[in-house]
Amino acid sequence: MYSNQTLTEKSKKAGRHFSGWLLISLLLGYVGSAIAGEHHHFIPGETRTGAYIFHNYCSVCHGDRGDGQSRAKDGLDPPPRNYTTPESAIELTRERMIHSVTNGRPGTAMIAWGSELSAAEIENVVDYVRKTFMKLGNNSAAHTVPDSKLLASRGGVLYMQSCAMCHGETGARDTTGRMQPPPRDFTSPAVIAELTRKRMIASITDGRPGTAMMGYGSQLSQGDIEAIVDFIQSAFMSGSTPKQ
Numbered sequence: 001m002y003s004n005q006t007l008t009e010k011s012k013k014a015g016r017h018f019s020g021w022l023l024i025s026l027l028l029g030y031v032g033s034a035i036a037g038e039h040h041h042f043i044p045g046e047t048r049t050g051a052y053i054f055h056n057y058c059s060v061c062h063g064d065r066g067d068g069q070s071r072a073k074d075g076l077d078p079p080p081r082n083y084t085t086p087e088s089a090i091e092l093t094r095e096r097m098i099h100s101v102t103n104g105r106p107g108t109a110m111i112a113w114g115s116e117l118s119a120a121e122i123e124n125v126v127d128y129v130r131k132t133f134m135k136l137g138n139n140s141a142a143h144t145v146p147d148s149k150l151l152a153s154r155g156g157v158l159y160m161q162s163c164a165m166c167h168g169e170t171g172a173r174d175t176t177g178r179m180q181p182p183p184r185d186f187t188s189p190a191v192i193a194e195l196t197r198k199r200m201i202a203s204i205t206d207g208r209p210g211t212a213m214m215g216y217g218s219q220l221s222q223g224d225i226e227a228i229v230d231f232i233q234s235a236f237m238s239g240s241t242p243k244q
Contacts (some may be wrong), residue, residue, distance in 0.1 A: 001167065047120045050128025057116070061109065066133030076109045090179070092134070093165045097126045106158040145169055146235035155231025158224055162216060163232075171236030179212045186236035195237075201228045 055064075061080040062072040070084035081088060101122045104112035113122065150156050160169070166179070171186035184191055204225045207215030216225065 040229050047118060047124065048120075050124035050126070051132075053117065053121055054128055054132075057113065058129075067131060072081055078108055080109070083129055089134050090166055093131065093160070094126060094163075095161060097129070101126060115121040136234045146231075150231065150235050153227070153231060154224070155227035155229070156222070156235070158228050159235075162220070163228065166212065171232065181211055183212070186232055197229055197233065201225055202230065204228060 007131075054066075059070065060071050061070055062068055063073075063080070067081040068080040070080060073079050081090075081092075090234065100110060101117070102112060102114040102119075104110050113193065117125070146156065147150070151160065166183040167186060168183075172188070184195070186192070186195075203213060203215040204220075205215060205222075207213050220228075
């Protein structure tokens, strides 16, 4: 049998032990909440802005300025994406970003948000990031995005999926990252004078040795490749008459 004093001492020790674990649990819970961001399930019929979503879901990892300089960055491997770099502007198409936000990125801390955000909200936050933090070619006042009819064409859709990540959504990207030589500026009069339709079809089909231009002949049909070339000439090279 234990004496009253022994029982009292054991109770105190158990209390201290429980309090310690409670404190650790609370701290871990706080850190977990900080890493995950503030989760607020979407409400049907209510669409939140890209700025609101970025602040509440993304900035805890990607930073308030989209540069990856957050309090959580040191605990994440690989670190959060810095959206302000030239490499991000080249690599991240709108479609890829929507897919990443929706489904997450395996091997990284980027979780899937498809169950937390509606499709419209995911598009909102992607467009907010692209407009606010990324140095995209279409941010230049000298160039404009093609009209919606051209973008909706077969060639326009394929261009945005396969080509815009390097050549830009306006055909002339301001940033080129480490690409040497840099991607073609389809709006340049010199380039327009040089690139015939036949040569462009060959370049897309087989690629260009010594450049970052890969061949798409095994991925796209001949009709798809011709549609892309026709889109480029109509959307970006209309200032001069492209050669056939």
